[in-house]
Amino acid sequence: xxxxxxxxxxxxxxxxxxxxxxxxxxxxxxxxxxxxxxxxxxxxxxxxxxxxxxxxxxxxxxxxxxxxxxxxxxxxxxxxxxxxxxxxxxxxxxxxxxxxxxxxxxxxxxxxxxxxxxxxxxxxxxxxxxxxxxxxxxxxxxxxxxxxxxxxxxxxxxxxxxxxxxxxxxxxxxxxxxxxxxxxxxxxxxxxxxxxxxxxxxxxxxxxxxxxxxxxxxxxxxxxxxxxxxxxxxxxxxxxxxxxxxxxxxx
Ligand code: ZN
Numbered sequence: 107x108x109x110x111x112x113x114x115x116x117x118x119x120x121x122x123x124x125x126x127x128x129x130x131x132x133x134x135x136x137x138x139x140x141x142x143x144x145x146x147x148x149x150x151x152x153x154x155x156x157x158x159x160x161x162x163x164x165x166x167x168x169x170x171x172x173x174x175x176x177x178x179x180x181x182x183x184x185x186x187x188x189x190x191x192x193x194x195x196x197x198x199x200x201x202x203x204x205x206x207x208x209x210x211x212x213x214x215x216x217x218x219x220x221x222x223x224x225x226x227x228x229x230x231x232x233x234x235x236x237x238x239x240x241x242x243x244x245x246x247x248x249x250x251x252x253x254x255x256x257x258x259x260x261x262x263x264x265x266x267x268x269x270x271x272x273x274x275x276x277x278x279x280x281x282x283x284x285x286x287x288x289x290x291x292x293x294x295x296x297x298x299x300x301x302x303x304x305x306x307x308x309x310x311x312x313x314x315x316x317x318x319x320x321x322x323x324x325x326x327x328x329x330x331x332x333x334x335x336x337x338x339x340x341x342x343x344x345x346x347x348x349x350x351x352x353x354x355x356x357x
Contacts, residue, residue, distance in 0.1 A: 108133065109318045111300045113140035113227075113264030115157065116169065117147025117191065118304025118353075121313040122156055124330035125303050134317065137161045140264035140300070141214070141227035141234075145169025145184060146349045147304055148338035150191040151198055151207060158210045166214035167227040167264065168234050174211050179235070183346045190344035222259040222290075229263060230256035237266050238297065243278035250276040254295055261297040269301025269314045269325055280308070281325035290321040298323055311356035 110129045115122050129137060139161045144150045150173070157164050169188065172180060173195075177188040195211075198204035216233040218225045226233035231253055242249055254274045270280040271288045274295040279288065281301075290296060301314025308314075312327040332353050339350030 107319070108135050110134045110137045110315060111140065111262055111298075111318060112137065112161075112303050112315045113300050114142040114167070114267050114302035114305060115139070115147075115153050116142055116145050116302070116304040117150040117153050118335055119147075119149035119152050119156070120332075120335050121304040121328075121330045122153055124328050125313050125315050126156070126160060128326065128328055129315075129317075132317065138218075138225070138262075139164035140225060140262060141165035141167025142169045142264060142302075143167070143211075144173045144188075144191050146187050146345070148335065148342055148345060150194050153304075154195075154207045154210060155203070158207070163218060164214055165218060165225060165227045165264075166216050166234060170211060170214055171234055174208075174214075183349060186344055186346070187349065190342070223262055224257055224260070225262045227263065228265045229253050230261060238263055238272065238299075239266055240268055240270060240272075240278040240280070243272055243276045247276070250274075253297070257295050257297060259295060260290060261295075263297055263299050264302070266299060267302035267305055267307035269299055269306075269308065269316070271299075271323070272297040284325070286325050288323040288325075290323065301325070305353065306356040309356045311354055 139157055143153050143157050172188040173191045177185045228234055229236040229238045272278050300316040303313045306314050312329050317324045336350035339345045
């Protein structure tokens with residue numbers, strides 16, 4: 107079984123297509139998405155359409171929640187992007203598609219388990235909103251303990267847009283420290299973040315995702331046409347220009 111895990115698309119269709127093309131070249135059996143299909147980017151409707159068609163399921167991220175229900179704890183730019191995104195579904199020209207997209211979004215789950223994996227967008231404690239940052243492994247032992255107590259074996263999370271593996275020592279390993287591959291072990295709990303497809307925040311602008319096959323978790327980075335996305339964002343007054351410009355820097 108070969109499983110691709112993607113997360114945090116953020117309405118970036120160019121990045122999503124680049125990742126899916128790479129996935130398709132590798133004979134993957136299943137694709138799952140850890141949430142935040144929406145927010146910040148210029149192609150919310152198209153990205154929901156692609157995710158609904160290509161992924162076995164997706165989780166509800168805080169930005170998806172913000173578009174479907176109410177943006178809470180968002181900065182002004184994110185809030186404005188959420189309202190703009192919602193409008194795009196409302197003006198979806200084909201009524202049948204619009205109903206299908208909205209139905210898909212409103213059915214996103216906050217937590218899914220399969221085999222030895224628990225999947226949430228944020229953390230097992232607060233599945234939609236809590237961030238698990240790399241520095242927490244060093245600075246927040248109680249938080250790490252409480253979170254790992256909720257994980258039987260392995261956990262998949264998104265939300266921070268920073269790829270890597272948390273182990274229950276606790277420690278955090280960025281993909282470079284692992285030479286791009288983490289090996290799942292029976293004697294070690296692990297929380298894996300595949301990084302972000304559409305808005306990486308580890309100072310590497312390339313799209314990020316992982317493939318899990320047997321006990322190997324492989325991290326991938328892919329270039330895509332950032333300029334095309336930035337130009338689309340510039341042309342939409344409701345999306346502030348810096349939401350596009352930061353894509354060049356991966357932050
Ligand atoms: Zn996100």
